Every structure is written in C-alpha cells, then in structure tokens.
Amino acid sequence: LLHYFWFRLGYVVLLWLCVTHLRCARAETKTVVQKDAEFDVTYNDTVTSDNQTIYAFNHTVSRNKTEGVRVTVDVLSEGAESSPILFVVRQKQAVLSFQVPLILRGLYQRKYPYAHVGRTLCQPPTRSLTETQYFFVDVSTLSSLGTHYQLRIxxxxxxxxxxxxxxxxxxxxSQPQYFKYVFPDGVDTVIVKVNSEMTFPCSVMSIQDIQCPVYDLDNNVAFIGMYQTMTKTAAITVQRKDFPSxxxxxxxxxxxxxxxxxxPLRFYPLRPDELIDAGNRSKTLDVVVSPAISSDVYVMGMLFCLGIFLSFYLLTFLVACVENKRMHRRREGLLNPADMSPAETGIPATHYNGTLLDNASTLSSEAITDSIASDANYGYMERSLESVAGRSRQESLSSIEEDDYDTLADIDSDKNIVRTKKYLCVSDLAxxxxxxxxxxxxxxFWNIATIGVFYALPVIQLVITYQTVVNVTGNQDICYYNFLCAHPLGNLSxxxxxxxxxxYVMLGLLFLLIVLQRDVIHSRALDRNDLNALECGIPKHFGLFYAMGTALMMEGLLSACYHVCPNYTNFQFDTSFMYMIAxxxxxxxxxxxxxxxNASAYTAYACLAAVIFFSVLGVVFGKGNMVFWIVFSVLHILATMLLSTQLYYMGRWRLDSGILRRIVYVIYTDCIRQCSGPMYIDRMVLLVMGNIVNWSLAAYGLLKTPNDFASxxxxxxxxxxxxxxxFYIIMKLRSGERIQCMAMVCILFTAVVWGFALFFFFQGLSTWQKTPAESREHNRDCIVLSFFDDHDIWHFLSSIAMFGSFLVSVCLVVDEDKAGDHSVMLIEFK
Structure with missing residues (x-):
C-alpha cells in the first residue's frame, strides 16, 4: 500500500509538471507587438488569444493648460459578447481597464451590451511647467477566433x-463625459448646472475630486463625490473648502x-443570461458653472428676514402705547361717556338668541338704570318664542313683563334643561x-408645550442624521430641495x-406676549373688582390662546426641521402642528x-393624535391603496356624523346600546308622526353644510386617491x-352684533395675505410625490435678494397670515366691543 501511494503521488506531480510546461511553452509562443501610436489616428486591427498589441503614446502636459485624452473603441466582429476584448490603459499614476463589448447591468441584473465605448483618461497633476507623459494601451482577448476592432486616441x-x-x-x-473646473480667485462657491432638452434617457451628474480613477460608469458613479439623477435639470452647489486642489x-x-x-420599466428578459438591446440612448446636454452668492448676500437675507418680523413687534408696541394712552385718558374722565363703548360705560349689552347685542347707546341714563334695576329682580331669565316673534326690537323697555321670562328653578341646576332650551345665552352654557x-x-397650554418638547427632540435628531447621511454619501436624491436656490451654510444644504x-417662531412669540398682556390687564381688573371684568362681557379664558401661540412657534421649528432634508418620510413633521393649529x-x-x-384638553389632543396617526399611515400606505382609502372614508363620514350629533344636542346624548332605538324614536316622532322642523335651525344649517362638505371631500379622496395624503x-x-x-361671523351679524373696525381691518388684511401666500405655495418648486429627477424639473431660481425662492416667500406670508388669523380670533372672538351681563340679565333696549 505504501509503494502504491507513492507511485500515485509521483504520477500526479509528473502530470502537473507536464501541464505547466505546456502552458509556459504556449505563453512563449504568444506574440506581443508594441506600436508607437499617434493621436487622432484610427487603428484597425484584429486580436486573438495568440497575439497581444500594445500601443505606446506620449504627449506633453502643461501645468497652465489642461487637455483631456479620450479613448474610443469599436468592436466590428459579430458574436464578440462571448469573448470580449480587454483594453488596459496604463498611465503614470493610474490604470484604466474595460472590456468591449461593455456589459452594463440594470434593474434586476439585466444585461445591456455596448460595442462602442468611449472613455476619458484622468489627468494626474504635474508640478513642473511642462512634462512629457507616456501611456500604453494593451489589447488582448482569450478568443481563438480573430476579433476585429478600431482604436482611436x-x-x-x-x-x-x-x-x-x-x-x-x-x-x-458607454460613452460618459467629464470635465474639469478650477475655482477662480475670489470665488469660494459655485453652482454647477446641467440642462437638457430631452427628458429621457435618465442621467446622473456627479461632482468628484481630482483623482484617479474617475468613476464614470453607471455601476460606479455613486462611489465617490456628490451626485444626483436628472431628466432635464440638475444643479449642485460646490464649495471650495471641500476640494483641497x-x-x-x-x-x-x-x-x-x-x-x-x-x-417606464422595460420588459424582463426570458433567460437570466439574456442580453437586452439598449437601443440609442445618446443624450445632448449643456453644462454651465456660475458663481454662487457671496457672504454679503447671506447677511442681507438674514437682516431682511429679521427686519420684516421685528417690524411687527414695533407696530404692536406703538398700538399698545396708543391703547394705554386711551385707557389713561378714560380713567381721568377726559373722554365723553357718549363716545364710549358699553364695555367702557359698564352698561350691559343686549342678548339675543344666545349672543350679545349693542344697542345701549340709544338709551338715556334713566332708562338704563331702570332696566338694570328691573332685571336684577329676576336673576336668570330668558325670552319666550312668542315675545321674540311678536315684539319689535324697537319697542319700549316698559313693555317687557315677567311672563316673558322662564323662571323655572330647575334651570339653575339641571344642565339638561338649560342646554335644550330653544334660545341659549352664553351664561346658560357657562x-x-x-x-x-x-x-x-x-x-x-401645558399639554401642547409638553407634546412639543417630546415631539421636537427626536425630530431634530432625525433630521441631523439625514443631513449627515447626505453629506457623507453625497447622494443628493435623498432630499427634495430647490437646487437652483439652495444656499448652504455649514453642514446645512x-x-x-x-x-x-x-x-412662525417670532410671530408666535409676539402673539403669546399680546395674550399675556391682555391676561395681565384682565387679572388686574379682577383684583380691583372692576364691574366690567366681574359681571359684564363674555367670560375670558386665555389658555387656548396660549396653546395657539405655542403651536405656531412649534410649527416654525418643525417646518425648519423638515426643510433640513425634505422628503416623503418626514413630511408629517411639517404638517403635524398645522393640524394642531386648525x-x-x-x-x-x-x-x-x-x-x-367644550372638549377637554386630553380628549382634544387624543383626537389630534389620531389625525396625525392617519396622516402617517396615509403617507406610507395610502398611495394607490384602495383598501386604505375605503377605510379612511368610512371613518371620516362616521366621525362627521358623531361630531354633528354632539354639536346639535350640545353633548346631551349617549353612545350606547340604546342609540339605535332612540334614533328610530326621534325619526318617528319628529319626522313621521308630526313632521316638525328641527328645533335648532341655525345649528342644523351649519351641520348640514358641514356634512355636505365633508362627504364631498371623502368622495373626492375615494375617487381620486391623491398621492399627497397629508395635504x-x-x-x-x-x-x-x-x-x-x-358660521360664527354670520351668527354674530344675525344676532345684531357688530364687527369692530379693528377686527374688520384684520380680516381683510389676513384674507389678502392668505391669497398671496397660497399663490406662492402652489408654485410647486419641488415635490416628493415624484422621483428626485422629476422634482428637479420644477426647480427655479431665487426671486428675492438672490437668496429666497417662492417657497421662502410662502413661509413669510403664511406666518404673517396665521398671525393675522390669530389676531382676528382675539379681536372677533373675545368680543371686546360688547359688554354683556355674565349673570344673564337679558334686556332688549330700544
């Protein structure tokens, strides 16, 4: 056995030596031909596995002038895909190799062969003024059959x-292009713009440092530098500090x-190794490099932004000074009492249909005194329907009798009776x-402040991570900027x-200061037992105003976070507090x-959290998902109906097992048995209109299934x-209340600003509903100070419009032009 083992081992070694000798002998017989070649000459030749051709080139490189060198190769033989030709370009500091036909892979590893290949050689830097550089082009193949090719340098x-x-x-x-750009003196930032009249084929524009090799193929262009896909437009801002050379x-x-x-997605190959004809995918493009804005423009842009919003602080301060002066004159008795509003005179305003009327100015002081004294004896009172229909508002106060008021003692304690009266007053519900x-x-206020902190901190961390990924990978398809007007600062793109x-932040803070000033004035009036503050007017509560101002500030913070790297995965950051504000x-x-x-803070924020939850689901799963849209539309309609019932019955209903029986009973008694109209006409009109609008929106979403679910x-x-x-404004006017001049000015100003803001919003400079390349087709240049684009103007105007809307709510909703009796002294003056 031992002898047999050694015999077999010796046989294997001898066989290996024979094979090696044959290979060496064959290699020695392979012909290597070196040719001195020249530029701009086309070389036609044939290569086999038995011969190898080396083309030697030399050229003079100047430090002050850079010239590119391009290699162009064509394979003219049929069936070359099975045995391609290998071209190796050996330079001083780099080696470039590629095969022809060039096989490029697409989606799902589909293969596309290209028989015509053109590559540009990288240019290593030279220290001397002029230098002669040599490079060699080696041509070889493993095919035993001859393959004909053309070579041109x-x-x-x-x-x-x-x-x-x-x-x-x-x-x-198979014929990528790249060019060199050198920063001129005094220019630290440039914008590289590439344009094309052709939408397709799809392209990639990349910015790379001066080094070898240059990554200029579809399968490696993303390995280094900054890059973005493009159809018609691409733009990248490049800073000198990022390129040492x-x-x-x-x-x-x-x-x-x-x-x-x-x-469109091309057809899938029948076999895994099947080669697909790529067709003609040539594209004509233009490239231009322009200097970006200087540091002076940055300063001007920041001063412009601060100046706009600080002017609102100045204007508010001036208005506050005028108001304080007027209040001081009133305290000193310098104003004529006839010119003062009911709030200033302490006269209760008229209540009608649950709202306040201001007709007290037409009364004499004796009539007013008699009226207050007369009504003080009745406590809580309400006009009957007959007195409203049968007596004109111009009748004398003396015609009001005790029978015109409901003096049931149950009204003072039983909220079911109070809330179901036909005519409600503010005091009935307060x-x-x-x-x-x-x-x-x-x-x-405290809840939204807590929500804002816990919401904003992870958002800030996430967008910082996004920006870091963009800076490290260079993939500018991650974020949907307006690249033609995207000015970087530090790590921010x-x-x-x-x-x-x-x-948003500055005006939100200003609104909080305005609310705080009104809160302080009201508290001081209560402390000094001011009659108007204690007994007259709609009860003042400022908690929701504080929450609105905080929400506006958080909207600014989260919108800024979203614009660090805008894309579909973080769009809810920009809209979450918009839902809160609404x-x-x-x-x-x-x-x-x-x-x-009114709903408690916990219930309100829980409902808003459900809205945000559906917003996230819609962004992630809503695109083209009919099941999601059906479920959402059904929930939308059910929520509308439940809210309508809550508003119509003032919360005096229960959602339990007997709800269906009660619905049938109401339909039978009110619609079938006696066909009586709704008891609360105004509320019914509002709720019918609201249901029509919401059902229409639900039907639109179900039929159109818009991609931007958050919007x-x-x-x-x-x-x-x-x-x-x-509806609120209409009911104020129907009830005989008037809208103050200041409130009207705020309404008109806010409406105009909203109109201009929406105009700039719908310009659509970018959209994450499309691919990054398609989104860049909508990019446009800056329009203000060469620093702000249309979307920035939307930010300016929308923040001003939202601030104006909040002021409208202060001027209109607070009803400071009315002085109602909080203890419900319902008087109708002449």
Missing part, C-alpha cells in the same frame, strides 16, 4: 470649463435604464366657576429654507359660546375651520 480641447460659459456635449451609457471634475453619466427618473374653567383651559421659518382654532371658536361643554388631510381641517369661522 484623441485630445479633448474643451476639457476645462469656464465660469458662466455654457458648453454642449453628448453622452451615452481648488478644482473638481463634473461627471455626466447616462443610465442604462430610466426607472430611477420615473421612466355655569361653572370661572376659576375652574380657567384652569381647565390652561391645561391646553439649504439654509435659506430654514431661515424663512423664523417668522383644531385649536375650531375649539377656541366653539369655546367662546360653549365654555362648559389632503390638512385641506379637510382647513375647510372645516373656514366653514365654522364663517
């Missing part, structure tokens, strides 16, 4: 780009497929102690979009006339807010 005279000078060229997947390459690559740019209600509404959100405004409008039955949900909130706000 040419100079690229327009290899260096010049500032503000457009250069046109053509590129394809004060120069960089602009690389343009045409992709093998168009899916990355939103194009029967709780003012201190209890004030604490109840302060919870809104679009500082101007972040700066323009400053208005909800709080509706609650404030409802709270002024229904303070006892669709925000549109629902805004439509309901505007509807209820219009």
């Amino acid at each position: 040419s100079r690229v005279d327009s290899f260096t780009l010049h500032t503000d000078k457009k250069f046109s060229f053509t590129a394809s997947p 004060n120069s960089f390459y602009v690389v343009v690559v045409v992709k093998t497929e168009d899916e990355a740019c939103g194009g 029967r709780k102690d003012k201190r209890v209600l004030s604490k109840k509404y302060q919870i809104y 679009a500082f101007n979009n972040i700066l323009s959100n400053l208005g 909800g709080l405004c509706v609650l404030k409008l409802y709270q002024k006339r229904h303070p006892d039955i 669709y949900l925000l549109a629902i909130a805004i439509c309901n807010l505007l509807l209820y706000f219009a």
Whole structure:
C-alpha cells in the first residue's frame, strides 16, 4: 500500500509538471507587438488569444493648460459578447481597464451590451511647467477566433470649463463625459448646472475630486463625490473648502435604464443570461458653472428676514402705547361717556338668541338704570318664542313683563334643561366657576408645550442624521430641495429654507406676549373688582390662546426641521402642528359660546393624535391603496356624523346600546308622526353644510386617491375651520352684533395675505410625490435678494397670515366691543 501511494503521488506531480510546461511553452509562443501610436489616428486591427498589441503614446502636459485624452473603441466582429476584448490603459499614476463589448447591468441584473465605448483618461497633476507623459494601451482577448476592432486616441480641447460659459456635449451609457473646473480667485462657491432638452434617457451628474480613477460608469458613479439623477435639470452647489486642489471634475453619466427618473420599466428578459438591446440612448446636454452668492448676500437675507418680523413687534408696541394712552385718558374722565363703548360705560349689552347685542347707546341714563334695576329682580331669565316673534326690537323697555321670562328653578341646576332650551345665552352654557374653567383651559397650554418638547427632540435628531447621511454619501436624491436656490451654510444644504421659518417662531412669540398682556390687564381688573371684568362681557379664558401661540412657534421649528432634508418620510413633521393649529382654532371658536361643554384638553389632543396617526399611515400606505382609502372614508363620514350629533344636542346624548332605538324614536316622532322642523335651525344649517362638505371631500379622496395624503388631510381641517369661522361671523351679524373696525381691518388684511401666500405655495418648486429627477424639473431660481425662492416667500406670508388669523380670533372672538351681563340679565333696549 505504501509503494502504491507513492507511485500515485509521483504520477500526479509528473502530470502537473507536464501541464505547466505546456502552458509556459504556449505563453512563449504568444506574440506581443508594441506600436508607437499617434493621436487622432484610427487603428484597425484584429486580436486573438495568440497575439497581444500594445500601443505606446506620449504627449506633453502643461501645468497652465489642461487637455483631456479620450479613448474610443469599436468592436466590428459579430458574436464578440462571448469573448470580449480587454483594453488596459496604463498611465503614470493610474490604470484604466474595460472590456468591449461593455456589459452594463440594470434593474434586476439585466444585461445591456455596448460595442462602442468611449472613455476619458484622468489627468494626474504635474508640478513642473511642462512634462512629457507616456501611456500604453494593451489589447488582448482569450478568443481563438480573430476579433476585429478600431482604436482611436484623441485630445479633448474643451476639457476645462469656464465660469458662466455654457458648453454642449453628448453622452451615452458607454460613452460618459467629464470635465474639469478650477475655482477662480475670489470665488469660494459655485453652482454647477446641467440642462437638457430631452427628458429621457435618465442621467446622473456627479461632482468628484481630482483623482484617479474617475468613476464614470453607471455601476460606479455613486462611489465617490456628490451626485444626483436628472431628466432635464440638475444643479449642485460646490464649495471650495471641500476640494483641497481648488478644482473638481463634473461627471455626466447616462443610465442604462430610466426607472430611477420615473421612466417606464422595460420588459424582463426570458433567460437570466439574456442580453437586452439598449437601443440609442445618446443624450445632448449643456453644462454651465456660475458663481454662487457671496457672504454679503447671506447677511442681507438674514437682516431682511429679521427686519420684516421685528417690524411687527414695533407696530404692536406703538398700538399698545396708543391703547394705554386711551385707557389713561378714560380713567381721568377726559373722554365723553357718549363716545364710549358699553364695555367702557359698564352698561350691559343686549342678548339675543344666545349672543350679545349693542344697542345701549340709544338709551338715556334713566332708562338704563331702570332696566338694570328691573332685571336684577329676576336673576336668570330668558325670552319666550312668542315675545321674540311678536315684539319689535324697537319697542319700549316698559313693555317687557315677567311672563316673558322662564323662571323655572330647575334651570339653575339641571344642565339638561338649560342646554335644550330653544334660545341659549352664553351664561346658560357657562355655569361653572370661572376659576375652574380657567384652569381647565390652561391645561391646553401645558399639554401642547409638553407634546412639543417630546415631539421636537427626536425630530431634530432625525433630521441631523439625514443631513449627515447626505453629506457623507453625497447622494443628493435623498432630499427634495430647490437646487437652483439652495444656499448652504455649514453642514446645512439649504439654509435659506430654514431661515424663512423664523417668522412662525417670532410671530408666535409676539402673539403669546399680546395674550399675556391682555391676561395681565384682565387679572388686574379682577383684583380691583372692576364691574366690567366681574359681571359684564363674555367670560375670558386665555389658555387656548396660549396653546395657539405655542403651536405656531412649534410649527416654525418643525417646518425648519423638515426643510433640513425634505422628503416623503418626514413630511408629517411639517404638517403635524398645522393640524394642531386648525383644531385649536375650531375649539377656541366653539369655546367662546360653549365654555362648559367644550372638549377637554386630553380628549382634544387624543383626537389630534389620531389625525396625525392617519396622516402617517396615509403617507406610507395610502398611495394607490384602495383598501386604505375605503377605510379612511368610512371613518371620516362616521366621525362627521358623531361630531354633528354632539354639536346639535350640545353633548346631551349617549353612545350606547340604546342609540339605535332612540334614533328610530326621534325619526318617528319628529319626522313621521308630526313632521316638525328641527328645533335648532341655525345649528342644523351649519351641520348640514358641514356634512355636505365633508362627504364631498371623502368622495373626492375615494375617487381620486391623491398621492399627497397629508395635504389632503390638512385641506379637510382647513375647510372645516373656514366653514365654522364663517358660521360664527354670520351668527354674530344675525344676532345684531357688530364687527369692530379693528377686527374688520384684520380680516381683510389676513384674507389678502392668505391669497398671496397660497399663490406662492402652489408654485410647486419641488415635490416628493415624484422621483428626485422629476422634482428637479420644477426647480427655479431665487426671486428675492438672490437668496429666497417662492417657497421662502410662502413661509413669510403664511406666518404673517396665521398671525393675522390669530389676531382676528382675539379681536372677533373675545368680543371686546360688547359688554354683556355674565349673570344673564337679558334686556332688549330700544
């Protein structure tokens, strides 16, 4: 056995030596031919596995002038895909190798062969004034059959780009192009713009440092530098500090497929190894490098932003000074009592249909005194329907009799009876102690402050991570900027979009200061037992106002976070507090006339949390998902019906097992048995209109299934807010109340600003509903100070408009032009 083992081992060794000898002998017989070659000459030759050709080139490189060298290769033989030719370009500091036909892979590893290949050689830097450099092109193959090819080496005279000078060229997947740009003196930042009249084929524009090799193929262009896909437009802002050599390459690559740019998906190959004909994918492009803005423009932009919003502080201060002066003159008795409003004279205003009327100015002081004395004997009173219908508002106060008022003692204690009266007053729905209600509404402020802190901290951490990923990977398809007007500062890619959100924060803080000043004045009036503060007017609660101001500030902070890296995954950061603001405004409008039955802070924020939850689900799963839209539409309609029932019955209903029986009973008694009309006409009109609007929005969403679900949900909130706000104003006018001049000015000013703001909003400079390349087709240049774009103007105007809307709520909802009797002394003056 031992002898047999050694015999077999010796046999294997001998066989291996024979094979090695044969290989060496064959290698020795392989012919290697070296040729001195020249530029701009086309070489036609054939290569086999038995021969190898080396082309030797030399050229003079100047330090003051950079010329590109381009290698162009064509394979003319059929069936070369099975045995491609290998071309190796050996330079002083780099080696470039590629095969022809060039096989590029697309989505799902589909293969595209290219028989015509053109590559540009990288240019290593030279220290001497002039230098002769040599490079060699080796051509070889493993095919035993001859493969015919053409080789041409040419100079690229327009290899260096010049500032503000457009250069046109053509590129394809197998013939990428790149050019060199050197920063001129005094220019620290430039914008590289690449444009094309052709939407497809999809392309990639990359910015790379001056080094070898240059990554200029579809499968490696993302390995280094900054890059972004493009259809018609691409733009990248480049800073000198990122390139130690004060120069960089602009690389343009045409992709093998168009899916990355939103194009159609090509057919799938029948076999895994099947080669697909790519067709003609040449694309003509233009490149231009322009200087970016200087540091002076940054300073001007920041001063402009601060100046706009500080002017509101100045204007508010001047108005406060005038108001304080007027109050001081009133205290000194310098004003004529006839010119003073009911709030200033301490005269109760008229209540009608649950609202306040101001007709006291037509009365004599004796009539007013008699009226107050007469009504003080009755306590809580209400006009009957007969007295309203049969007596004109111009009748004398002496015609009012005791029978015209309901003096049931149950009204003082039983809220079911109070809330179901046909004509309600503010005091009927504000029967709780003012201190209890004030604490109840302060919870809104503290809750939203807590929510804001816990919401903002992870958001800030996340967007910092996004920005870091963009800076490290160079993938500028992650964020949807307006790249034609994206001015970097530090690590932030679009500082101007972040700066323009400053208005939300500053104006939100200003609104908090205004509310705080009114709160302090009201508290001081209560402390000195002021008659107006104690007994007259709608009860004042400022908790919801504080919550609204805080929400506006948080909207600015989260909008700035979103614009650090805007994309579909963090769009809810920009809209979450918009839902909060819309909800709080509706609650404030409802709270002024229904303070006892308004939703608690915990219930309100829980509902808003559900809205945000559906917003996230819609962004992630809503695109084209019919099941989601059906579920959401059904829930939307059910929520509308439940809220309508809550509002119509003033909260005096129960959702339990007997709800269906009670619904059938109401339909039978009110609609079938006697066909009586609704008891609360005004509320019914509002709720019918609200249901029509919401059902229409639900049907639109179900039929159209819009891609931007967050904006669709925000549109629902805004439509309901505007509807209820219009109803509030109409009811004030129907009840005989008047709108003060200041409130009217605020309404008109806010409406005009909202109109201009929406105009700039719908310009659509970018959209994450499309691919990054398609989004860049909407990019446009800056329009203000070469620093702010249309979306920045939207930030400015929308923050001003929201601040104006809040002022409208203060001037209109607080009803400072009325002095009603909080203890419900219902008097109708002449």
